[in-house]
Amino acid sequence: MPRSRPGTRHDIIAATLAQNRLGVLAVVFFVLAAAAPMTVVAGGATTGWAVTGVLGIPIAYLAVAVVLAIFSVGYTAMSRKIVNAGAFYSYIARGLGRVAGVAAAFVAMLGYNAMQFGLYGGFGAVTTGLIGERLGFDAPWWLYAVIAWAVIGVLGVLRVDVNGKVLAVLLLAEIAIALIYGAVEVTHPAGGTVTYDSLAISWLWNDTIGAGFATAIAGFVGFEATAVYAEETKDPRRTVPRATYLALVTIGLLYAASSWAMSVAAGPHQIIDRAKTDSTELMFNLVSPYLHRVWLDIGHILFVTSLFAALLAFHNTVARYFFALGREHVLPTWLGTTGANNAPKWGSIAQTVLAGLVLVVYAAAGLDPIVHLFFWLTVLGGLGVLILMTATSVAVIAYFAQADNRGGVGIWSTAFAPALAAIGLGYMLWLTLTQFDVLLGVTDPHSIVPVMLPSLFGIAAIAGVIWAIVLKMTRPVTYELIGMGATSATAEARITAAIASERVR
C-alpha cells in the first residue's frame, strides 16, 4: 500500500491559516490610511512653507523617503525575528535593553499623542473654512474639532472601524485628486515656464533644511505600522518589506510631486508668500481658475475625510500603545483590558481624555488651530518618531550584533543599512533640533518655545528611565515583560517561575 511521507502530506493547518493571511496591497492600504496623503499635501506642505519659509520642502520629501527606505531594511529584517512586536519601543527594548525600551515607550506615547492632537486643529480649521464658505455658517474651529473628538471617542471604544474598503476607496480618490491638481498646476506654471527650484538638490545643504526635513517626516509617520502586521501576512519575509517600500515609494513620490507642482504653479519666488496668505487653501486656490467648482468641492471633502481618517488612525495607534503597555503591566493593568468588541477600550478612553484636555487648553487660550495646533504638534510628533527611528536603527545593529539573532539575515540588513540609517536619521535629528525655531516660525530669539517643545521628549525619556529602574527594583517580573506586548500573558508565568527558582537557590 502506498504511504505518503510526512513531508509530502497535505498540510491542512498551513493551508487553512494561509487563507486568512494578508497580501502586500492589503497591508499598504491599512498603513496609508494613517499617512493620509491629502492631509500632508494640502495641509502639511503648505503650512510648512508658510511657517518655516523653506522652499525646498519637495526635495526634503524625496530625501526623507530615501532615508526611511534604508531605515526599513534593518527594521523589517528585525520584524521577522521579533514576533508580535509592532512598536518601535519593543525593538529598542530588545536591542538596547529594557530601560531604553521604557524611555522609548514614553517618547512614543508623547509623539503619537502630539500627532493626534495636532490633527484636530487641522480638522477643525479646514472644516470651519469649508462649511463657512459653502453653507455660510460661521462657527469657531474648536466646535468642529470637538464634534470630531466626540465621534472618534465613540468609534474608538466601539471599534466601529471604518471599513477597509471605504478607506481604500478614499485613499485612491485622494491620490487621484492630488494627481489631477498636480497636472493642472504643472500645465499652468507661473510666468509660463516650468521651474525645478524647489527640487534642487542643493537645498539639502541649505542651513534651514532641518525645518524642511521635520515637516517632511511628519508626513510619513504611520508607514512604520507595516511591521505590526508581520504575523498576519502570507509571507512575513517578503510581504512586510515589500509593503513598506511600496508605501514609502507611493507617498514619497506623491508628496514630492504634489508639493513641487504647487511651487510651479505659484512660482518658486511667490510660493512662500502665497502659502502665508492662503494657508491650507493654497492648493485649491492654485487650481481654482482652471477647474470646475465640483472638482474643488471633491478635493475639499477628501481633505476633511483624510484628516478624519488620520485622526482615527492615530487615535487607535495611541490606544494600542496604552493597551500593550497595560498588558506588560508597565502602565496600569486596566489599560490592557479589551472591550467585548475587541477594542483596546481603556486605552481608547485614556487617549480621548488627553485629547479633550488639549482641545480645551487651545480653545481657551485662543491659539491658532493651523499654526499652533496642527503644524506645531504634528511636527512635534514627527520629531518624536524621528527620535524613535534613530534609536531603532541603533537597536537593530545591537540586536543583530548578537550572533544568535542573525540566522539567515545578510550583513547589509543587519549592519550596513541600519548604520547608514542611523547616520542619516541622526543628522536629520541634529538639524531639526538646532533649527527648531525656524521650524516653528518663531522669530523672537528669547522665546523659550523652540527649546521647551523638543525638551518634552527629554523629560519623557528621563521619566521612562526612572520608571524602568523603579520597576526593576520593585516588580522584577514586570521588568522582564517590557517589550513583550501581547505575549506578556504567556511569558509572565514562565518568568515568575524562573525568578522564584532563582530565589530558592
Next chain:
Amino acid sequence: MSPLRLKMPVADSYYFVAHDYMAGRRRLDRRVLGIGLAAALLGELVVTGVVAVSGERLYVLHESPPDRLLYDINVQLLGQPQHRDLPTWLAFLAVTAEAKVTERMQASRRLDEVELRRVIGKRRALMPADVNEAAWQALRLERALTTAADMTHADLFLAGIVQATGLLPHVLWNPDTSNIGNLVLSRVLPLIDPSLLAIVRQTEAAVGRSVLAPR
C-alpha cells in the same frame, strides 16, 4: 451545574456566555469569538484526557474522545504531527470553531435555527433552544465566583477564557459583587491544571495580538 442537563461541554457553555440568551446575538467580535471557542475546544480535549499542554506544546495522549467533534479534531491532530504548538492550533481551530460548535449544539438540540423577519426579507439565526439553559451559564459562573461554592477545573477554565476574551463584565455584571469575583478568579486561576492554564494564557495572548493588529 445546569438545573436542566447535568453536563455541558465547555465550548457550549462558552458559546452561551458569548451570546445574548434572548436574541441569540454575538457579544464579541467574530475573530475573538473564534479564538474563545477554539480555546474551549482545546480545553475539552484536555479535560477528557485526549491532549496535554506543556509550555506552548501539545501532547496527544491517545485517549479516545467522547464526542464526534472532539474525535474529528483528534484525527486532525494525529494527522498533522509536524504541528504541535499551541498558538498554531489555537489559530487553526479559531477559523472553523464557530461553525463546528454551533453544528454540535444544533445536533444536541441546544441551538435551534429560526427564521427572523427583518425590515427587508428574512434572516436565519441560531437561538438557544432553552432560554433558561442559555442564561444559566453566565449566572452559574457568577454565583460560583462570588460565593464560596466549589468550582471544577473545567469551570475555572471557562471563567479564564471568558476573562481572556473580555466577557467577564457580562458575567460579573453586579457591581456589588464584581470585585469579589475578579479577586477570586485572579487568585484561583493560577492554581488550575497547568494544561488548562496554558490554554487560558495563550488565549489572552491571541486576543491581545488581534487587538494590536486589527483588520
